[in-house]
Amino acid sequence: MRSKLFVPGSRPELFGKALTSAADSLSFDLEDAVAEPRKDEARGLLRDFLLSDAPRAHTKTVIVRVNAMDTPHFAQDVAEVVRAGVHLINLPKPESPGHVVIAAHAVADAARANGVTQVPGLLLNMETPKSLRTGAALAMAHPSVKGLQLGLGDLFEPYGIHRREPSAIAQALFAVRMAAAEADVWAYDGAFANIKDVEGFRAECELSRRMGFLGKTCIHPSQIAIANEVFQPSQKEIDDALKVVEAARNADQNAVGAYVVDGKMIDRPFVLRAEAIVQSALAMGLITSK
Incomplete structure (x- = not known):
């Protein structure tokens, strides 16, 4: 909306x-x-x-x-x-x-x-x-x-x-x-x-x-x-969020708590934000899958 x-x-x-x-x-x-x-x-x-x-x-x-x-x-x-x-x-x-x-x-x-x-x-x-x-x-x-x-x-x-x-x-x-x-x-x-x-x-x-x-x-x-x-995510925001979501998936598989994506330290709050951006992009039809 x-x-x-x-x-x-x-x-x-x-x-x-x-x-x-x-x-x-x-x-x-x-x-x-x-x-x-x-x-x-x-x-x-x-x-x-x-x-x-x-x-x-x-x-x-x-x-x-x-x-x-x-x-x-x-x-x-x-x-x-x-x-x-x-x-x-x-x-x-x-x-x-x-x-x-x-x-x-x-x-x-x-x-x-x-x-x-x-x-x-x-x-x-x-x-x-x-x-x-x-x-x-x-x-x-x-x-x-x-x-x-x-x-x-x-x-x-x-x-x-x-x-x-x-x-x-x-x-x-x-x-x-x-x-x-x-x-x-x-x-x-x-x-x-x-x-x-x-x-x-x-x-x-x-x-x-x-x-x-x-x-x-x-x-x-x-x-x-x-x-x-x-109020819709830019392509850069979507790309950055997808990187974080993928890095989080890999970190979970390897039992890693905090990690770096593009020079930024990432932990759970940043992952939640990235997941929200991806979900918004999916809902708006800006991307078709994660």
């Missing part, structure tokens, strides 16, 4: 176009992208689309961002959009493990009511100071949590932190990645609002990838190609 394209739930003319885009996943948004007077309308439009054959005719990961649990829209959002072919429910602003458990039960109940056999997982937004501080506990609150997603606009702007402050971005990325690592879920980066700042978007993608994030949210189709490029 290198790229995730946001699609406003109130813009049905964009639904089909999004399906044919190069994004790995789509996030149909019922929250910030939909004005309050249009919430009910957007929910109905999205429900009808999800009930059609179109989403299931594609291989993209389908995500729905519902409204937060403290709004009057959350319960109805979940009841209407948990449908076959929806993989993840994106939960804004979870504030406690108890909230996560309640949300997970609501999704499971909706799945049963709607005859959905594959219950969608939860993608939790880390966009408040409390969620950033308690990210690991939130992620471990229920087995349905699959990942944590950073939201820098909501996290920074209300407190006078500039959205583009490099030191703040790096600290927030690191905190979310460590929380995700502790909970053994994946970390996903949020949106970059300045569509015209191509280099800024690329730089933020590159930083989050170096921080171990899986991919980045795109608010415009023009950002998709950059995210797809940055």
Whole structure:
């Protein structure tokens, strides 16, 4: 899921176009992208689309961002959009493990009511100071949590932190990645609002990838190609990883603990990283075998 394209739930003319885009996943948004007077309308439009054959005719990961649990829209959002072919429910602003458990039960109940056999997982937004501080506990609150997603606009702007402050971005990325690592879920980066700042978007993608994030949210189709490029392993990374995996295989056969590959001392942590790169390359079709 290198790229995730946001699609406003109130813009049905964009639904089909999004399906044919190069994004790995789509996030149909019922929250910030939909004005309050249009919430009910957007929910109905999205429900009808999800009930059609179109989403299931594609291989993209389908995500729905519902409204937060403290709004009057959350319960109805979940009841209407948990449908076959929806993989993840994106939960804004979870504030406690108890909230996560309640949300997970609501999704499971909706799945049963709607005859959905594959219950969608939860993608939790880390966009408040409390969620950033308690990210690991939130992620471990229920087995349905699959990942944590950073939201820098909501996290920074209300407190006078500039959205583009490099030191703040790096600290927030690191905190979310460590929380995700502790909970053994994946970390996903949020949106970059300045569509015209191509280099800024690329730089933020590159930083989050170096921080171990899986991919980045795109608010415009023009950002998709950059995210797809940055969040896939380069040929050099693949070649180096294959060398490490092969050296590890030989070392295991000869009961060797640490060893050198291309002048670098290698032990178990580096092998795990190399194996992850190889698995990603296999999943993306960049290589056909180890």
